[in-house]
Amino acid sequence: MSEQEEKPKEKTRRDFLKQVGIVGIGSVLAGSAIIAGINYDKRKTKGARIKVLTAENELLEIDRNDATKVGKFKAENLSYMQKQAREGIKGKRWVMVIDLSKCKNARKCMSACQDAHHLRPEQHHINVLKMQESTNTAPYYMAKPCQHCDNPPCVAVCPVDATYKRPDGIVLIDNEVCIGCRFCIAACPYSARVFNWTDPIRAEEDKDLVYNPELNVPQKKGTVSKCCFSADRCREGKLPYCVSACPNGVYYFGDENEDAVTNGTTKETVRFRKLIEDNAGYRLMSELGTDTRVYYLPPKNRTQPFKEEDKPEAGEHIGNNNA
Amino acid sequence: MFRKNIIIKITIAFIITAFFSLQLNAQRWDVPSNKKAKNSYIKFDNNTAKSGEEVYTKNCKSCHGDVGKANGNKTLNPQPPDLSSTLTQELTDGELFYILNTGRNAMPNFKNTLSEEDRWKVISYIRSFNKKYVQVLSKTDPSKSKLVKINMNFNAATNKMNLSVVANEASGPVVLKDAEVMLFVSRYFGKLQIDKTIRTDKDGNATFNFPKDLPGDSIGNLTIVAKVSDEIYGEIESQTKLTIGVPTDKPSLTAKRAIWNVLKLAPWWIIITYTSIVLIVGLFLVLIVRNLFRISKIGAQQ
Amino acid sequence: MLDQSKTNKITSDLLSHIRLNYAFKLWMGFLITSFLVCMYAYITQLDKGLAVTGLGDYVSWGMYISNFVFFVATSLIGMLISSVLGLSGAKWAAPLARIAEIIALAFAAVAGLVIVMDMGRPERLINVFLYGRIQSPITWDVTVVTCYVLISTLLLYIPLIPDMKYCYEKTDNTPKILKNIYKALSLNWIGSDEQKKILNKSVLILSILIIPVALGIHTVTSWLFASTSRTGWDSSIFGPYFVSGAFVSGCAAVIIAMNVYRSSYNLKDYITEMHFDKMAKLLVLVSLVYLYFNLNEYMVPGYKMKKFEAMHLHELFAGSHAILFWSVQVFGLIIPIILLLFKKMRKPSPMLIIALFVLLGAWFKRYIIVVPTMEHPFLPIQNVPFSFKVYTPTLTESLITLAPIILVLIIVTGLSKLFPIIPIQETIDHYEETK
Known part of the structure; x- marks a missing residue:
């Protein structure tokens, strides 16, 4: 919550407001303001004026944001959040590019993610793996978030429509619907999903929060949790938590429809297709036909070599302990 | 007291960094001469140094450590220097500014993450560790930036974007010669630079090659941002919306029927197979239950 | 023509076990006590979450799912x-039909409960019906298991209708309420x-209908994995x-039930050594078929040794699951097949032991199918506690796994105390035909 209050101070946000207004995605922003209004009464963002008929038969014109506050029942706000999360952001197709040549296993992405999503230390929406394909090939660090497949095996097997794919490509889970069968965990070839085996780590302090599927907070015991591509941040025009936390410029995030991705560290925006083409980008286990929305750039010309002490763990998976 | 402390620290830092400077000489920054001469338009004082320290703590300290303490991140190679060292202090303000703008190896660039003002303030903070430093102020007068107008002109036949930069002085229009110009297109998370950074010619004009394949909105609108940086007029930014992009209206990713889609968009073959199996089995079960009633009825009649 | 005394003997023999004796009360008391202990374990799971199990984010399906597969299989x-x-006109199987039903x-109905025990949010079971997606194999499974339970109930009940008449007329010492139930059910x-005519036609329809549905329940269950x-x-x-594989564990379960019913209900004249001999041969047949499928399942990927297949097979053949894997294959499949080829072994007592081995092997076979695969995903398991990498079931989990097994025993025992487990009418009809 404290983070929300800080936001207006940030310069980048104002810059962004200006741009977005012009590009004509004002509606998206108004949407985000409404949610913010529901969640945090302190927020004062101007929205459209609407006419409301009161119980006393008085016709009033009020700010739209104030109107949504009337929905003071948690259930109403919840269904609004659930609906909004399923609709996604119009016209977008989010993509992430992970440059393996820059990853130094700093793990700032992992901690930022766990902070944002209120996860336990062993729960990873994004996990930096020490990888090695075979004995003589190079070991490398690989950050692995949910791949947000366009042909998602996890969504296919969900019996209750708790996990779903949105029009903008993000695969989300609604933990108010999830029955905890864990079929999606079994179906995911990327081991991207985690389960709340016990009460969530911040259950006590989160108990009055309205559930937001775009952030998947509060987490709920007995339900599955997963990387959300920081759908809540995308709605605000900000880069995902992991992307902005990286100190090494590993992540690019953006909209495939705009053919542009922005680096989380340098905030430099480049053309997505050219980046992939110039660096021979690839997708993880593309032979499975999952059509992922995460692209990898190969670990070539690395700025820092793979650490010697990490080699045994990297080799474990291929049954090679590098002895 | 405080001053003495700093002097001691600087002395220690000098000894330590002098030792490393020989090694690091090979990795000197190669800064173009025109960048080298750039100066801050902000007057460095205690206030700017103080706000510079805040920026430093957030963005630089994790690698460079506390200035003067030589406690930077030792695991990096090359090791980030202590910024109070002679190695750093020898550089001109323009060079430091350039380093912040471009980054190298493990050091990221800050040209998009920090405002120009903040970048200068960090330099002001770094300079506060150098007693011998005397600031040379730039000729820039930021208040004059309001006078500058950037005209954008797109030639669809050649795909060239022409910018002319003129300052409307009281004495009459003045063209900005040799000013640095950058052209961007607004994207959702940031600005995408078009072509290269160039300088205006003697008539205050700059021409960029504009890509033909840049996706715009559903009718091809693009928000173009031009950024001019001039010695005298400072930084000027101008925005305009032009219909010069490729119209892009891609369908939603969940529009098609698919096995992973919601129930309403399930493939027909699954809907038909599932429903008919359930209906057939249900029908037979109803038939059997009817038979049971028949058996009961026959018995009751007799 | 109608040998009244013979008919009376059959009726009284087959109804004799419908009474509550001391042994039954003791056995039932034991079962219910154990069941309550197991249910206490389940209550702790409801309270603390699935953390009481040995499951983790990688091995997220374990004993419960193995148990579920085993239950569906046996049914x-x-x-x-x-x-x-x-x-197919195999008349010898008629007296066993009700035991099998x-x-x-029992197994199919309890299988539904087993899957609920595995759910993180059992109270949301209703969501399957509210928001069910027919693209999910779980929805298919719920549908087809429900169908199977309904058809099995009818297939158990309809041939019982004539027997209900006997129960109503010929049993003494039964409570009045039970008598009324028999009357209503008849x-x-x-x-x-x-x-x-109507009854026979109904049984015929159900007998045909149950074949695709039964194949369906286990095929769909296999698709939970194969998808x-x-x-x-x-x-x-x-x-x-x-x-x-399902027929193997089912045959073993029937052999055990035959044995127990035969000796405790004094049915030696009705479940004869011939029946055991035939069942043994049936078990050998289905085991051989299962062995053939095992050969396909392990030999084909084993020949190619693709990267991940090789790792998986290595774990099974020589790695951490090797002892369990080979025990299951040898003691649960190969040795039973060989033993049952000998006539001496096709007798009730040796068969009881063999069937117990086969049934136990069948349970662990499900475990071997579920767990090792989950322990080896495509991407390495890193940055998690060791307990996430290697699955070790906990005591609580084992007790919860035991609960449905006890429940099946309760149902199987209970039903045999309410209804004749050898069809009376059919036995009489059969006696008359062969006279």
Whole structure:
């Protein structure tokens, strides 16, 4: 919550407001303001004026944001959040590019993610793996978030429509619907999903929060949790938590429809297709036909070599302990 | 007291960094001469140094450590220097500014993450560790930036974007010669630079090659941002919306029927197979239950 | 023509076990006490979450799912004995049909509960019906298991209708309420030709209908695994592989039930050594079919040794699961097949032991199918506690796994105290025909 209050101070946000207004995605922003209004009464963002008929038969014109506050029942706000999360952001197709040549296993992405999503230390929406394909090939660090497949095996097997794919490509889970069968965990070839085996780590302090599927907070015991591509941040025009936390410029995030991705560290925006083409980008286990929305750039010309002490763990998976 | 402390620290830092400077000489920054001469338009004082320290703590300290303490991140190679060292202090303000703008190896660039003002303030903070430093102020007068107008002109036949930069002085229009110009297109998370950074010619004009394949909105609108940086007029930014992009209206990713889609968009073959199996089995079960009633009825009649 | 005394003997013999004796009360008391202990374990799971199990984010399916597969598998035998054998005219199987149906119904009905025990949010079971997506194999499973339970219930009940009449008329010392239930269930049965005709036709329809549905429940259950791309599950023969395995565990369960009913209810004249001999041969047949599918399942990927397949097979053949894997294959499949080839072994007592081994092997076989695959995903398991990498079931989890097994025993025992487990009318009809 404290983070929300800080936001207006940030310069980048104002810059962004200006741009977005012009590009004509004002509606998206108004949407985000409404949610913010529901969640945090302190927020004062101007929205459209609407006419409301009161119980006393008085016709009033009020700010739209104030109107949504009337929905003071948690259930109403919840269904609004659930609906909004399923609709996604119009016209977008989010993509992430992970440059393996820059990853130094700093793990700032992992901690930022766990902070944002209120996860336990062993729960990873994004996990930096020490990888090695075979004995003589190079070991490398690989950050692995949910791949947000366009042909998602996890969504296919969900019996209750708790996990779903949105029009903008993000695969989300609604933990108010999830029955905890864990079929999606079994179906995911990327081991991207985690389960709340016990009460969530911040259950006590989160108990009055309205559930937001775009952030998947509060987490709920007995339900599955997963990387959300920081759908809540995308709605605000900000880069995902992991992307902005990286100190090494590993992540690019953006909209495939705009053919542009922005680096989380340098905030430099480049053309997505050219980046992939110039660096021979690839997708993880593309032979499975999952059509992922995460692209990898190969670990070539690395700025820092793979650490010697990490080699045994990297080799474990291929049954090679590098002895 | 405080001053003495700093002097001691600087002395220690000098000894330590002098030792490393020989090694690091090979990795000197190669800064173009025109960048080298750039100066801050902000007057460095205690206030700017103080706000510079805040920026430093957030963005630089994790690698460079506390200035003067030589406690930077030792695991990096090359090791980030202590910024109070002679190695750093020898550089001109323009060079430091350039380093912040471009980054190298493990050091990221800050040209998009920090405002120009903040970048200068960090330099002001770094300079506060150098007693011998005397600031040379730039000729820039930021208040004059309001006078500058950037005209954008797109030639669809050649795909060239022409910018002319003129300052409307009281004495009459003045063209900005040799000013640095950058052209961007607004994207959702940031600005995408078009072509290269160039300088205006003697008539205050700059021409960029504009890509033909840049996706715009559903009718091809693009928000173009031009950024001019001039010695005298400072930084000027101008925005305009032009219909010069490729119209892009891609369908939603969940529009098609698919096995992973919601129930309403399930493939027909699954809907038909599932429903008919359930209906057939249900029908037979109803038939059997009817038979049971028949058996009961026959018995009751007799 | 009608040998009244013989008929009376049959009736009284087959109704004799419908009474509450001391042994039954003791056995039932033991079962219920153990069941309550296990349910206490389940309550702790409801309270603390699935953290009380040995499951983790990687091995997220363990004993509960193995148990579920085992239950669905064992329930398939009802279809084989009462329907396939019945339709093919194998008259010897008639007295076993009801035992098989009781086992089928008990296991299938409890399978539904087993899957609820595995759920993180059991109170949201209703969501499956509210928001059910028919693209999910779980929805198919729920649908087809429900169908199977309904059909099995009818297939158990309809041949019971004439017997209900006997129960109503010929049992003494039964409480009045039970008598009324028998009367109601007998549906005014008078044994007229018309009634017989409708009854036989209904049984015929159900016997045919149950074949695809039974194949369906286990094929769909196998698809819970085969529909993923995981090594060890990503197999196109999983359907028939599971179905053939199901008959093995089902046969073993029926053999055990035959043995227990025969000795404790004094049914030696009705469940004869001939029945055991035939069942033994049936078990050998289905085991051989299952062995054939095992060969396909392990030999084909073993020949190619693709990267992940090789790792998986290494774990099974020589790695951490090797002892369990080979025990299951040797003691649960190969040795029983060999032993049952000898006539001496096809007798009730040796068969009881063999069937227990086969049944136990069948349970662990499900475990071997579920767990090792989950322990080896495509990407390495890193940055998690060691307990996430290697699955070790906890005591609580084992007790919860035991609960449905006890529940099945309660149902199977309970039903045999309410209804004749050898069809009376059919036995009389059969006696008359052969006289």
